[in-house]
Amino acid sequence: MRIPVREVTPGCETAEICGFVHEVRDLGGLAFLLVRDRTGIIQVTVPKKKVAPHIIDAVRDVSRESVVRVKGTVRAIDKAPGGREIIPEVFEVISKSESPLPLDVAEKVPAELDTRLDSRFLDARRPRVAAVFHIRSAVAQAVHEYLFSAGFVNITTPKIVAAATEGGTELFPIAYFEKEAFLNQSPQLYKQMMIGAGFEKVFEIGPIFRAEEHNTTKHLNEATSIDLEMAFADQNTVMEILEDLIVSVYRKVEKDCGPFLEAMELDGFSVPKTPFPRLPYAEAIEIAGKKTDEPIRYGDDIGTAAEKAIGEEMGGHYFIVDWPTAIKPYYAMPYEDDPSICRAFDLMHPRMELSSGAQRVHQYDLLVAQIREKGLNPESFSFYLTPFRYGMPPHAGWGLGMERLVMTMLGLPNIREAVLFPRDRHRLVP
Numbered sequence: 456m457r458i459p460v461r462e463v464t465p466g467c468e469t470a471e472i473c474g475f476v477h478e479v480r481d482l483g484g485l486a487f488l489l490v491r492d493r494t495g496i497i498q499v500t501v502p503k504k505k506v507a508p509h510i511i512d513a514v515r516d517v518s519r520e521s522v523v524r525v526k527g528t529v530r531a532i533d534k535a536p537g538g539r540e541i542i543p544e545v546f547e548v549i550s551k552s553e554s555p556l557p558l559d560v561a562e563k564v565p566a567e568l569d570t571r572l573d574s575r576f577l578d579a580r581r582p583r584v585a586a587v588f589h590i591r592s593a594v595a596q597a598v599h600e601y602l603f604s605a606g607f608v609n610i611t612t613p614k615i616v617a618a619a620t621e622g623g624t625e626l627f628p629i630a631y632f633e634k635e636a637f638l639n640q641s642p643q644l645y646k647q648m649m650i651g652a653g654f655e656k657v658f659e660i661g662p663i664f665r666a667e668e669h670n671t672t673k674h675l676n677e678a679t680s681i682d683l684e685m686a687f688a689d690q691n692t693v694m695e696i697l698e699d700l701i702v703s704v705y706r707k708v709e710k711d712c713g714p715f716l717e718a719m720e721l722d723g724f725s726v727p728k729t730p731f732p733r734l735p736y737a738e739a740i741e742i743a744g745k746k747t748d749e750p751i752r753y754g755d756d757i758g759t760a761a762e763k764a765i766g767e768e769m770g771g772h773y774f775i776v777d778w779p780t781a782i783k784p785y786y787a788m789p790y791e792d793d794p795s796i797c798r799a800f801d802l803m804h805p806r807m808e809l810s811s812g813a814q815r816v817h818q819y820d821l822l823v824a825q826i827r828e829k830g831l832n833p834e835s836f837s838f839y840l841t842p843f844r845y846g847m848p849p850h851a852g853w854g855l856g857m858e859r860l861v862m863t864m865l866g867l868p869n870i871r872e873a874v875l876f877p878r879d880r881h882r883l884v885p
């Protein structure tokens with residue numbers, strides 16, 4: 456029976472393993488193979504005087520990255536990885552790899568990101584790359600665990616929709632029989648409708664589609680959003696949930712992903728401290744104005760340069776709160792005493808925005824008025840607006856980018872490193 460490479464210890468007598476051929480070395484009287492599965496690497500040593508000739512031939516001929524099965528005696532040996540080696544009695548090439556390889560899995564030759572993404576299946580065989588996606592999986596698990604234990608209900612909303620969430624041009628039109636349709640840019644309207652349905656606490660982890668033309672290191676055209684909506688809550692309640700969730704995700708990764716963090720050779724992993732500072736928008740642009748040459752005025756959006764300047768000043772995660780109503784979506788709730796600012800927030804990592812959220816407008820008339828104010832037509836939102844006429848609890852929520860969360864957590868230079876098969880302006884394959 457095959458066992459994982461990690462379970463082959465110097466104390467085993469015999470073992471059978473399967474995996475990819477990581478490296479082959481022929482030193483005359485002795486041949487070495489390194490065999491890799493998802494749990495580790497093991498040395499297979501072939502002393503030519505002691506091993507059957509057909510095995511020697513097979514080992515000599517095997518190409519790197521072929522899939523092999525090895526069964527044999529285990530010996531303790533200091534110099535090999537894990538302090539053990541296998542002397543094969545059975546050596547079978549299950550699936551031969553062609554050579555040369557389009558990408559060097561053993562990482563002797565560094566490759567450009569584009570080359571790596573073209574051969575992602577090979578790239579992801581590299582332990583430091585695989586580690587990113589094992590950690591991403593733990594992040595998803597941690598989010599589910601946290602939200603389920605806090606009583607949230609997992610929902611799935613449509614990705615093919617008839618109307619834009621916020622209007623605007625960031626939409627991919629698709630052919631949907633004889634109708635005009637789009638890929639959804641956010642589950643916003645649907646999760647709010649489920650508040651209208653009385654679910655009170657809902658979340659979804661799913662794809663969002665944004666037709667952003669520009670290529671940046673933090674934008675994808677298909678991203679994954681962790682979305683949450685909660686009834687009878689204001690922006691402060693959901694900000695507390697958000698920071699608590701972030702910390703519990705980091706803790707889970709710290710606790711369960713040690714070997715993966717090691718494989719990535721990360722030196723900077725640390726769990727952020729809460730509470731995250733709450734920085735009013737007005738103060739944020741003042742910092743940006745002092746620290747950058749780009750002029751920034753009250754009412755401007757906070758662009759990349761400003762984001763960077765404020766991030767340097769803040770040093771860790773922080774919230775920007777109390778945004779001008781004019782630059783947040785129509786569904787953000789204005790303050791009663793000063794409707795020019797609203798109960799919206801962004802969660803920021805020093806490198807970039809991670810999440811946007813707000814207490815939402817739950818009053819039908821106000822919502823219609825705000826939709827009009829943005830120059831949009833309420834009639835194209837009637838499916839969304841109708842639930843607000845039949846009893847809508849006050850509510851708040853946020854959307855958190857999964858890729859940006861993983862990217863900032865692991866210090867990845869490019870968001871494409873946090874997606875298996877990224878979609879960007881130029882990349883549709885694989």
Ligand code: ATP
Nearest residue numbers: 665673674675676678808809810811854855856859
């Ligand atoms: P940005 O201003 O940085 O482009 P945004 O304000 O347009 O982001 P939101 O609509 O607020 O994004 O979406 C909520 C979250 O979803 C963002 O904070 C981000 O983490 C993630 N997100 C949004 N668009 C993208 C994208 N194109 N690629 C990757 N993640 C995204």
Ligand code: MG
Nearest residue numbers: 801808810811
């Ligand atoms: Mg945002």
